[in-house]
Amino acid sequence: MSDASTSAKGDLKLTNVTKSFGEFTAVDNLSLVIPEGSFFALLGPSGCGKTTTLRMIAGLETPTTGTIFVGDTEITDMRPYKRPVNTVFQNYALFPHLSIFENVAFGLRRRGVKDKDVTEQVEKVLNLVELPHLAQRKPTQLSGGQQQRIAVARAIVNRPALLLLDEPLGALDLKLRRQMQIELKWIQTEVGLTFVHVTHDQEEAMTMADTIAVMNEGRIEQMGSPADLYDNPKTAFVANFLGQSNLIQGKIVDSDGDSHVVDLYGQKVSVLKRRTVAKDSSVLFGIRPEKLRIQPDSHDKPGNVLIGGKISDVSYIGVSTQYQVEMPWGQEIMVFEQNDDGIPPLDKGDEVRLSWEPIFSFALNGHEDAQAGVDVEPEAE
Amino acid sequence: MKSLSRWFGRNLIRIYMVLGFTYLFIPILYTIIFSFNDYIKSNLVWRGFTWHNWQTPCGVPNICSDLGNSLKIGLLATFVATILGTMIAFALGRYAFKGRPFVNTLIFLPMASPELVLGASLLTIFINLGFNLGFWTIVIAHVMFCISFVVVTVKARIASLDPRLEQAAMDLYANERETFRRITFPLVAPGIAGAALLAFSLSFDDFIITNFNSGTVETFPLFVYHNAERGLPAQANVIGSSMFLIALIIVLAGQIVSRKRKIA
Numbered sequence: 236m237s238d239a240s241t242s243a244k245g246d247l248k249l250t251n252v253t254k255s256f257g258e259f260t261a262v263d264n265l266s267l268v269i270p271e272g273s274f275f276a277l278l279g280p281s282g283c284g285k286t287t288t289l290r291m292i293a294g295l296e297t298p299t300t301g302t303i304f305v306g307d308t309e310i311t312d313m314r315p316y317k318r319p320v321n322t323v324f325q326n327y328a329l330f331p332h333l334s335i336f337e338n339v340a341f342g343l344r345r346r347g348v349k350d351k352d353v354t355e356q357v358e359k360v361l362n363l364v365e366l367p368h369l370a371q372r373k374p375t376q377l378s379g380g381q382q383q384r385i386a387v388a389r390a391i392v393n394r395p396a397l398l399l400l401d402e403p404l405g406a407l408d409l410k411l412r413r414q415m416q417i418e419l420k421w422i423q424t425e426v427g428l429t430f431v432h433v434t435h436d437q438e439e440a441m442t443m444a445d446t447i448a449v450m451n452e453g454r455i456e457q458m459g460s461p462a463d464l465y466d467n468p469k470t471a472f473v474a475n476f477l478g479q480s481n482l483i484q485g486k487i488v489d490s491d492g493d494s495h496v497v498d499l500y501g502q503k504v505s506v507l508k509r510r511t512v513a514k515d516s517s518v519l520f521g522i523r524p525e526k527l528r529i530q531p532d533s534h535d536k537p538g539n540v541l542i543g544g545k546i547s548d549v550s551y552i553g554v555s556t557q558y559q560v561e562m563p564w565g566q567e568i569m570v571f572e573q574n575d576d577g578i579p580p581l582d583k584g585d586e587v588r589l590s591w592e593p594i595f596s597f598a599l600n601g602h603e604d605a606q607a608g609v610d611v612e613p614e615a616e
Numbered sequence: 617m618k619s620l621s622r623w624f625g626r627n628l629i630r631i632y633m634v635l636g637f638t639y640l641f642i643p644i645l646y647t648i649i650f651s652f653n654d655y656i657k658s659n660l661v662w663r664g665f666t667w668h669n670w671q672t673p674c675g676v677p678n679i680c681s682d683l684g685n686s687l688k689i690g691l692l693a694t695f696v697a698t699i700l701g702t703m704i705a706f707a708l709g710r711y712a713f714k715g716r717p718f719v720n721t722l723i724f725l726p727m728a729s730p731e732l733v734l735g736a737s738l739l740t741i742f743i744n745l746g747f748n749l750g751f752w753t754i755v756i757a758h759v760m761f762c763i764s765f766v767v768v769t770v771k772a773r774i775a776s777l778d779p780r781l782e783q784a785a786m787d788l789y790a791n792e793r794e795t796f797r798r799i800t801f802p803l804v805a806p807g808i809a810g811a812a813l814l815a816f817s818l819s820f821d822d823f824i825i826t827n828f829n830s831g832t833v834e835t836f837p838l839f840v841y842h843n844a845e846r847g848l849p850a851q852a853n854v855i856g857s858s859m860f861l862i863a864l865i866i867v868l869a870g871q872i873v874s875r876k877r878k879i880a
Binding site for chain 1 (some may be wrong): 794
């Protein structure tokens with residue numbers, strides 16, 4: 236059974252991949268290189284094409300156009316069982332009539348591995364996921380977290396070039412999910428395989444992945460490390476989907492040195508040129524809520540300042556306080572302030588000014604929808 | 617008075633259950649009891665207990681050869697109907713093709729049609745085609761009406777099967793044939809077994825359609841019918857009771873096996 240294709244190694248390369256279902260284009264001319272050994276996340280809302288992309292890599296869908304390579308081996312039209320790829324399915328898809336041992340051994344047996352080696356490898360991987368004592372149980376006798384780990388074990392025991400994870404933690408409760416995030420990351424480092432992880436949970440993607448590709452409407456909006464995506468979003472969708480952003484409509488009115496001067500409804504602020512993505516003078520000026528400082532209107536602070544705000548809502552949540560501040564032009568601005576200075580939080584109705592270090596702000600193409608990626612519907616499942 | 621009505625209210629479901637089961641089981645109990653009747657000619661009046669009927673189940677002319685016919689026809693019809701019906705069920709359950717809803721409806725028609733009409737139509741067809749009525753025409757007729765029941769039973773099982781299990785098998789290097797053999801078939805098998813049991817009992821039991829198409833061959837239901845006019849021998853009760861006991865053992869064994877599987 237084992238032939239050259241199932242042992243192919245190397246980077247995963249998708250080139251101009253498009254997948255259409257009738258009129259609907261699920262994946263639109265996507266090109267992507269996933270380096271060997273990395274933990275890569277495809278992040279996006281429901282229906283953005285991330286699962287379809289994963290299924291094309293697994294061989295469960297065939298691209299309408301485009302090619303997929305692992306190293307030098309083309310796998311575009313290869314049957315799923317010929318690919319050097321294994322998948323951890325959403326809801327795990329463990330075989331209910333087989334024992335845990337036989338579930339994990341399934342791939343090895345199909346490839347004709349000798350009984351003795353099967354036993355040895357299955358035991359090793361069950362030790363890795365810390366469930367060797369459950370080998371003779373049936374899947375239904377395991378908890379969700381245990382099933383999840385067996386699903387991972389069943390895939391990695393085959394040492395594929397690529398491990399695909401389709402919303403692997405979606406069915407677990409929050410606490411278990413956190414724990415599994417750390418464990419999966421550890422397993423990936425331990426076995427050194429390439430992991431491609433599909434998720435709609437930005438926190439999950441940021442915790443685990445080295446590189447994240449944010450997908451929206453069948454295309455990649457932006458790709459980069461978690462910190463890079465968070466600090467330097469290139470589109471309004473990314474700015475809103477990864478964490479939260481205040482995006483304010485503005486106009487570049489002047490430039491000096493490495494900064495642009497931006498007019499926000501009559502008030503002047505600045506933004507670094509290298510953090511500006513604009514087609515013309517119209518921009519969406521962006522600043523993260525935790526980068527803002529909030530003071531009573533009488534105070535004076537250096538840096539960029541917006542005056543004339545009025546607190547419309549205060550939520551005290553222990554570690555921080557979240558403010559909604561209504562600006563003179565009617566927009567609500569979010570501010571997260573750490574409760575680390577012993578000063579009691581400000582009250583609703585207080586007049587305030589907002590300030591920040593200019594290096595924290597960014598500017599996006601002003602013709603974009605400032606609401607893109609806000610409140611995208613949660614995953615169907 | 618008040619406490620009585622409260623007792624009644626609390627035990628209503630239990631009383632209902634006892635009455636319901638009594639209604640269901642009295643005829644079966646009657647059949648079993650009268651298989652021990654020391655009858656003469658007609659087995660309608662209780663005349664005393666005897667083991668004689670159980671010791672000589674074939675002691676009445678034709679009864680065991682007719683039973684043999686019924687078993688042979690039942691097994692053959694079940695075998696063919698289960699294979700054909702399972703294949704149809706997979707086609708209907710797995711593949712979206714043009715006209716599938718229409719075919720789904722067609723499958724229900726034989727179940728909905730009156731047996732008398734089906735029996736009479738089959739007779740017309742067999743005569744027009746010049747078939748000799750007998751063993752094989754009965755088998756063909758039984759396969760025909762069993763298929764629908766098999767399709768419906770197996771399809772329900774396939775519908776409850778998560779397609780991701782097959783995808784997972786393919787993902788784990790099993791080709792289409794291996795996936796079917798190791799995953800699909802074992803998971804659908806209980807449904808197929810249930811369908812086969814249903815088909816067998818339908819075939820074994822059938823009188824109306826068989827009566828039209830049997831020619832000179834007699835099955836067990838025909839034997840019972842023909843003899844009921846003259847007085848049914850208690851050996852018929854013996855065979856009826858045995859069938860009931862065998863069915864009971866199969867069901868119990870099935871439950872024990874599936875419970876053991878869950879524990880193991």
